Amino acid sequence: MARYQFEPFDYVTPPELSGAGSASAPIIIVGAGPIGLAAAIDLATHGVASIVVDDNNVVSVGSRAICWAKRSLEIFDRLGVGERMLEKGVTWKLGRVYRGDREVYNFDLLPEDGHKFPAFINLQQYYVEQFLVERCADFPDLIDLRFRNRVLSVGQDETGVAAEIETPDGAYMLRGEYLLACDGANSRIRRQFGLDFEGRHFEERFLIADVEMDADFPSERWFWFTPTFHPGQSALLHKQPDNIYRIDLQLGPDADPEEEKKPENVIPRIEKIVGGRPFKLDWVSVYSFNCRRIDRFVHERVIFVGDSAHVVSPFGARGGNGGMHDVDNLCWKLARIVTGSAAPDLLESYNHERVHGADENIRNSSWTSRFMSPEPGIETAFRNAALSLAVDTPFARRVVNAGRLSVPCQLTDSPLNGRDDDVFDVPQKVGMVALDAPLSDRDDNATWLMSQLGGRFVCLVTGEAKAPAELPDGVELVRIGRGGFGDAEGRVQERYGDAVYLIRPDQHVAARWVAPGAADIRAALTRCAATITA
Amino acid sequence: MALNTEFNLGTESDALFNELLQAHEGLSREQSEQLNAGLILILMNHIGEAGTIREAVVCARAALDA
Numbered sequence: 001m002a003r004y005q006f007e008p009f010d011y012v013t014p015p016e017l018s019g020a021g022s023a024s025a026p027i028i029i030v031g032a033g034p035i036g037l038a039a040a041i042d043l044a045t046h047g048v049a050s051i052v053v054d055d056n057n058v059v060s061v062g063s064r065a066i067c068w069a070k071r072s073l074e075i076f077d078r079l080g081v082g083e084r085m086l087e088k089g090v091t092w093k094l095g096r097v098y099r100g101d102r103e104v105y106n107f108d109l110l111p112e113d114g115h116k117f118p119a120f121i122n123l124q125q126y127y128v129e130q131f132l133v134e135r136c137a138d139f140p141d142l143i144d145l146r147f148r149n150r151v152l153s154v155g156q157d158e159t160g161v162a163a164e165i166e167t168p169d170g171a172y173m174l175r176g177e178y179l180l181a182c183d184g185a186n187s188r189i190r191r192q193f194g195l196d197f198e199g200r201h202f203e204e205r206f207l208i209a210d211v212e213m214d215a216d217f218p219s220e221r222w223f224w225f226t227p228t229f230h231p232g233q234s235a236l237l238h239k240q241p242d243n244i245y246r247i248d249l250q251l252g253p254d255a256d257p258e259e260e261k262k263p264e265n266v267i268p269r270i271e272k273i274v275g276g277r278p279f280k281l282d283w284v285s286v287y288s289f290n291c292r293r294i295d296r297f298v299h300e301r302v303i304f305v306g307d308s309a310h311v312v313s314p315f316g317a318r319g320g321n322g323g324m325h326d327v328d329n330l331c332w333k334l335a336r337i338v339t340g341s342a343a344p345d346l347l348e349s350y351n352h353e354r355v356h357g358a359d360e361n362i363r364n365s366s367w368t369s370r371f372m373s374p375e376p377g378i379e380t381a382f383r384n385a386a387l388s389l390a391v392d393t394p395f396a397r398r399v400v401n402a403g404r405l406s407v408p409c410q411l412t413d414s415p416l417n418g419r420d421d422d423v424f425d426v427p428q429k430v431g432m433v434a435l436d437a438p439l440s441d442r443d444d445n446a447t448w449l450m451s452q453l454g455g456r457f458v459c460l461v462t463g464e465a466k467a468p469a470e471l472p473d474g475v476e477l478v479r480i481g482r483g484g485f486g487d488a489e490g491r492v493q494e495r496y497g498d499a500v501y502l503i504r505p506d507q508h509v510a511a512r513w514v515a516p517g518a519a520d521i522r523a524a525l526t527r528c529a530a531t532i533t534a
Numbered sequence: 535m536a537l538n539t540e541f542n543l544g545t546e547s548d549a550l551f552n553e554l555l556q557a558h559e560g561l562s563r564e565q566s567e568q569l570n571a572g573l574i575l576i577l578m579n580h581i582g583e584a585g586t587i588r589e590a591v592v593c594a595r596a597a598l599d600a
């Protein structure tokens with residue numbers, strides 16, 4: 001299997017410096033990592049133009065984010081790359097947890113059928129970025145992607161933002177209405193703004209290695225507490241496409257990163273895990289991690305998105321996935337603001353909803369970190385008690401914490417939520433992402449509920465419920481049953497009951513009724529795009 | 535009442551586990567042991583069923599590391 005070929009992207013002298021005039025777009029995006037690229041595409045699907053600048057000219061060196069969760073795949077699908085990712089990625093849903101060399105328990109992350117996307121796929125971040133860059137090219141009039149353009153500083157006033165940018169041909173200024181700081185965990189913009197990155201640093205060091213080998217390991221997540229091949233520490237093995245395996249090894253707080261990274265130290269460790277199979281080292285890195293966020297993600301016209309706003313430990317795959325939720329949440333709001341159909345303070349709901357999401361991610365990944373590297377003494381005693389009870393006592397298996405993998409947070413307290421006639425015995429609630437379900441269209445072709453939602457407000461009417469007599473402008477009716485889409489396997493009935501739902505452009509449920517009138521829908525819609533206060 | 539060993543901690547189990555560890559922060563080993571002992575006595579009284587408690591003791595003992 002051929003390894004990934006890193007092809008540098010072309011640098012083009014920007015028009016501001018080539019004498020071709022100056023470009024303009026309402027949105028400046030700093031950083032072409034997964035988050036900045038996804039934001040540019042999401043905005044473009046709303047018809048909003050952006051200029052994306054990145055100081056580099058290659059995709060992520062090293063696989064970095066490999067685990068993409070179901071919800072992120074649904075977002076990527078809305079952006080037009082979900083199926084490509086699914087096809088290339090390794091689908092998995094089963095995790096096994098070992099203590100020593102003995103399996104303590106295993107878990108199935110998506111125990112029910114009837115969803116377009118699986119619980120997780122593994123796909124190297126470099127593929128994701130490449131697919132996103134290629135997708136950007138489908139919007140030549142809306143996305144202006146500029147590599148080797150480094151932002152030096154950012155300024156703003158009531159009328160707009162300005163970024164000072166350095167290129168191989170010199171420096172220039174870009175102006176826009178809003179700027180998205182997608183410049184990663186070491187965000188220069190965050191530092192320039194003097195924002196505290198509050199939270200905790202974990203001293204524990206981890207070795208991360210991608211190895212290429214022909215092996216028939218199943219597509220599962222294997223996690224070991226204190227395996228015999230790596231005494232006293234933890235280890236993780238994960239399969240990626242192209243016969244690449246991700247191996248994470250806990251090293252303890254005192255490990256010397258430079259020393260540990262040397263092949264003569266890495267190779268013997270990996271040999272013990274893979275049991276004598278031949279392998280090649282593809283990428284090695286030693287890291288410790290932080291669980292932190294900035295206080296507010298919105299600073300007037302400068303908006304922090306992804307790792308610039310929050311970082312977590314990698315053990316719940318909540319970094320890249322969390323950033324994708326930010327993009328999903330922000331872009332429809334920003335698009336409405338710059339096109340004049342919503343007031344600027346709609347941005348406050350991005351701050352509210354995504355701070356809530358980041359806190360959930362930080363909490364979960366901190367708890368996992370504590371379980372994986374307990375303090376000596378009583379913390380270790382509790383940890384070991386949970387592990388040894390888990391073998392025969394079912395409850396303890398759920399106390400053992402080898403990573404709580406990314407699931408979407410529930411926006412139960414969102415200021416945008418409208419009414420919830422919660423009279424149905426169904427899992428769907430207001431504030432949750434809509435649950436997917438298989439459908440059949442008028443010609444009896446198979447399709448998915450998620451494919452009918454997103455990008456605009458939808459009034460979803462299910463089962464025996466009656467659609468309102470009229471709908472406000474900008475709300476589209478999607479009918480399941482009664483002459484609309486067919487509920488192919490009865491999942492819509494099971495998940496939604498007989499009700500009327502207002503679904504946001506980010507596929508979250510904003511309100512639900514048994515039998516709303518047009519005025520009810522209008523009220524919920526106004527609430528979603530209306531002025532709210534911090 | 536037979537001892538319930540199925541998961542029964544709801545959605546807050548990770549939070550509770552973490553709070554349990556937090557309750558021990560800053561304590562000496564002896565104090566930690568006393569805290570645990572106190573907790574067990576409180577919970578034992580709350581359960582109030584001799585058979586259940588005896589079963590729990592056996593279960594925990596069986597799971598001790600060698």
Ligand SMILES: Cc1cc2nc3c(=O)[nH]c(=O)nc-3n(C[C@H](O)[C@H](O)[C@H](O)COP(=O)(O)OP(=O)(O)OC[C@H]3O[C@@H](n4cnc5c(N)ncnc54)[C@H](O)[C@@H]3O)c2cc1C
Nearest residue numbers: 031033034035055064065066067151184306307319320321
């Ligand atoms: C070892 C490891 C494993 C991980 N595993 C997972 C996982 O399995 N699942 C998961 O969801 N997440 C994972 N993550 C986290 C994930 O990689 C990050 O959350 C994700 O890359 C964040 O994307 P981003 O676009 O916000 O930032 P980045 O990917 O860091 O992108 C920032 C971009 O901004 C550019 N930039 C920076 N400064 C400037 C400037 N001044 N001017 C112009 N451009 C600039 C950079 O060149 C870069 O391209 C992992 C991370 C690591 C390190």
